[in-house]
Amino acid sequence: xxxxxxxxxxxxxxxxxxxxxxxxxxxxxxxxxxxxxxxxxxxxxxxxxxxxxxxxxxxxxxxxxxxxxxxxxxxxxxxxxxxxxxxxxxxxxxxxxxxxxxxxxxxxxxxxxxxxxxxxxxxxxxxxxxxxxxxxxxxxxxxxxxxxxxxxxxxxx
Numbered sequence: 001x002x003x004x005x006x007x008x009x010x011x012x013x014x015x016x017x018x019x020x021x022x023x024x025x026x027x028x029x030x031x032x033x034x035x036x037x038x039x040x041x042x043x044x045x046x047x048x049x050x051x052x053x054x055x056x057x058x059x060x061x062x063x064x065x066x067x068x069x070x071x072x073x074x075x076x077x078x079x080x081x082x083x084x085x086x087x088x089x090x091x092x093x094x095x096x097x098x099x100x101x102x103x104x105x106x107x108x109x110x111x112x113x114x115x116x117x118x119x120x121x122x123x124x125x126x127x128x129x130x131x132x133x134x135x136x137x138x139x140x141x142x143x144x145x146x147x148x149x150x151x152x153x154x155x156x157x
Contacts, residue, residue: 006078009086014072021074052116059120060127064135076102091132096125 003021007013031037040048067073073081076098083098084091099121107113 002079003075006075006082009079009082011078011082012072013078014070016066016069016071017073017075017078020066020072020077024074048116052119056120056123056127057130059124060129060131061134062131063124063128064131068132068135090129092125092129094125095128096122099124 003011003013003017040051063077067077067081072078076095080091080095080098083089084094087094103113103117103121
């Protein structure tokens, strides 16, 4: 549904989009089969907090790397890019808003919301912007003019 909305708003669906849809779920299933990952919930709270603190910035950098490849973004990232282009709002703010909406929808449907869920929803936007900042200043980042897509004209423009 999210991908359909993003596509209707003008998001480009590419190889990365399809790979994201298929592989994210597959990787989650595979990782939960690893005993060390499965038992993380039993680790002390300090260890779990440390993992969360490390994971959010890594998620931001990895998101920037895959978005920077311009092979197509996943559903929520596609929606983020389109809404950011159309509204002029920073991508980090748009991403946080999308994650908070997903959190609220999941909770309203009976899902569990823990501190990690809230930290991710609030932290992924700034982490993504930080990752983009790092990418633009690295040898992997192309000049902004080469990586910044030209927004499609709005209907009636």
